[in-house]
Amino acid sequence: MSGRLALNAFVALVVAFLVLPIVAIVPAAFSAQSFIRLPPETWSVRWWSAFFNDASWRITLFASLRVALLTTVIAVIFGTAAAMGIARSTPRGQALLTGLFLGPVVTPAIVLAVALYSLARATGLVSTVTALVVAHTMLALPFVVLNVGVSLAALDRRLPMAAAGLGAHDLHVFRTVTLPLIMPGVVGGAVFAFVTSFDEVVLSIFLAGPTVKTLPVRIWEEIRVEYTPVVAVGATLMLALALCAAAMSRLVGRK
């Protein structure tokens, strides 16, 4: 009995350790003071209006959303295509290709960042949406490939065969049979892709610049200058978006 109690207490501690630092940022965003202190002594939404009244914050928020959405679309299209190609190849090919696609996840971010920065400089793409989207897509692609791959593995191979036998050409088979059945994997991959891009910071610091900057990069720059609750507002916004995305994937996954 006491062992059970001890276990529960330990689990509670672990959860607190994982969650509290993240949750703690939320009250900080509603502080009335000019500095971050927990818990805040007085409450207000002044930092929220400061955030949205400052064009530089607004612009970075929309830049982040734009980059994340573009990344999601591209990663989902190419990742799904890649997963289908992998599913069709030989077992050895599957192992090889999956390893290849997982490369960017296991490569240290700083290594990727340096490599991509030199490439972006050489092509004149530093501080462009293009560079950020390309970099983020590299990181997001594996999540789509993996998620869709899992759905494809569970798909009865004879269903697309049956559709083709009934006269449907490949694209129609994909649209009417394969895609609806792997949709949970596609949506799951899309959510991961979105979140990956939205909170990516290492590559973005290298590739962002005066003309385009994402929200995490702006937060990073801000706290090096001054540590005001407006940073907490940005962080809370990111947290809310990530939670929405996760909730969406759960909803689709349950269908």
Added chain:
Amino acid sequence: MSAVEFAGISKSFGDVRALHPTDLEIRSGEFLTLLGPSGSGKTTLLNICAGYLAPSSGRLIVGGRDVTRLPPRLRNMGMVFQNYALFPHMTVAQNVGYGLAVRHVSKGEIGKRVEEALKMTRLDGYGERSIRELSGGQQQRVALARAIVIQPDILLMDEPLGALDRQLRKEVQLEIRRLHTARPRTTIYVTHDQEEALVMSDRIAVMRAGRIVQVGTGVELYERSVDTFIARFVGESNLLPGTVVSSADGRARLAVQGFPMPLEGRAGDGLRVGEKASALLRPEAIHPHAGGLAARVVERVYLGELVAVRLMLSNGHELWSRRLAGEWSGSDTVEVGWDASAISILPNASFDP
């Protein structure tokens, strides 16, 4: 003209020969069954016909047209898969109408033809159900409706009754037979169940180890089996091993240990004097016969109006007889005979799986 012609069709997977070069013609409107144990190549042959597998050699002619390189979608064949492969995210009506929608048939026409197909398979009123709500037998009928609603040139079925229980299987067998008789459609049916093959088929092609061993009607296969494999696979059989003494003009004689005279009968294919072979005696040909061979009844199995008895002959051989129940009643010590015309001398199959 034959509806389907396999000309030298073969298939290898790497070094493995799944199908040796095979020739087979199927007549228009014919119900042909590919019968064989698993691994015999019957599903490979079916998948080549449907276009899901490309043959390693040979040509496939359908309706006088070479379709060897045609993709499945252009072949206009209706396939009923093992476990049905119904689209789980669509209703019954959407499943059945899929092939019509693909052909850009008008909505109204699709509705009409789906309705007809559902009626034909006794599924009227089930159109809006989801696939998951249906029983195995109903799913089987949806799969059949989906395949025939497109009015295929060829209907292909891959062990479509494998997942059903015995009682249901018998009902559906007769239903498929009834549908076929009402509107004959060239059909290739794959099964490993000999009874199913005998009930439904116009002709049966028995396969073993990637080859067609014999093609014929059920009666032909039963009465004129070419070797011991066919004899065992189609119907019940007694096989007595021996050595060929003579073979000429379709007749052969086989020396069997314990019998004073060689057994004489119809000769199977490719018998050679001096080689090992077997004498086939069907159980229904063996009957009580005063003055015949002395034997003892070792076992009696009642099968309703029939009885199967295991007989131990005085010369040490064992035979099964299957006759009307009254014939073997009485004493366990009996005298046994058979019609001279009931014996076939058959080459031993290269291996009996």
